Amino acid sequence: MTTQPATCMRCLQKVVDPARQDLLKLQHGGVDAPVVSSAFSLPFLTTVKPVTTAAMARIVGVYAGGFGL
Numbered sequence: 048m049t050t051q052p053a054t055c056m057r058c059l060q061k062v063v064d065p066a067r068q069d070l071l072k073l074q075h076g077g078v079d080a081p082v083v084s085s086a087f088s089l090p091f092l093t094t095v096k097p098v099t100t101a102a103m104a105r106i107v108g109v110y111a112g113g114f115g116l
Contacts, residue, residue: 059102059105062102062106063105063106063109066106066109066110067109070109070110081110083103083106083107083110085103
């Protein structure tokens with residue numbers, strides 16, 4: 048069984064919403080250049096699935112939108 052796109056977006060929204068709140072707190076604290084990474088995604092992989100890069104791009108898009116980019 049495959050996961051429906053709407054279900055995936057709801058799951059991703061559980062990450063996007065806290066990321067947006069974190070960004071607002073960082074901005075309020077004076078941060079003007081947040082760094083987004085997956086440094087604690089262990090184990091490190093030499094190849095990743097397209098869904099991984101798509102999810103990261105979506106979250107970075109939330110950050111970029113928060114900075115008005």
